[in-house]
Amino acid sequence: MKITLLALAAMAILSTASATTYNVGEPAGEWGFGINYGSWASSKQFIPGDSIVFKYSPQAHDVLEVSKADYDSCSAASPMTTLKTGNDVVALPATGTRYFICGFAGHCTAGMKVAIDVLSASSPSTPSSPAPASGPSASNSPPPPSPSAATSVRVTAGLGLVVLLAGLLA
Secondary structure: OHHHHHHHHHHHHHHHHOOOEEEOOOOOOOOOOOOOHHHHHHOOOEOOOEEEEEEOOOOOOOEEEEOHHHHHHOOOOOOOEEEOOOEEEEEEOOOEEEEEEOOOOOOOOOOOEEEEEEOOOOOOOOOOOOOOOOHHHOOOOOOOOOOHHHHHHHHHHHHHHHHHHHHHHO
């Protein structure tokens, strides 16, 4: 009975310990100009259960989730979702690529667009090469911390809780 409880508790703890919330464009953490979102996204490892947060002034920007074709062409004509609060949380429940742009005229072509690749939790933690900088949003800022830091926190927190629970049930 204790082993069954331990196994169930470990699965529950590991699944909740693995969720991470990312502020789009961190460390600046704001949806706006001057951030290379291709580099930012490629430096992260998004997995199902994670969330991304778009923080911005609703008078100056919005967030549209669009198809790949609309992302590539910066078309705001037929968004799948429109977000306008200035503090928009987007859950990433499944694997696949999600595409987001700013719908204000000229903002997407100026670099306010991001593709989020959600990988399975078992995918390698090495991010793909950063997208080349383009347009006015290109930034010469230093690269963000390695995505393995978030992965290490996930694993360490989950395993620590499992060990603690095993000690309590023994």
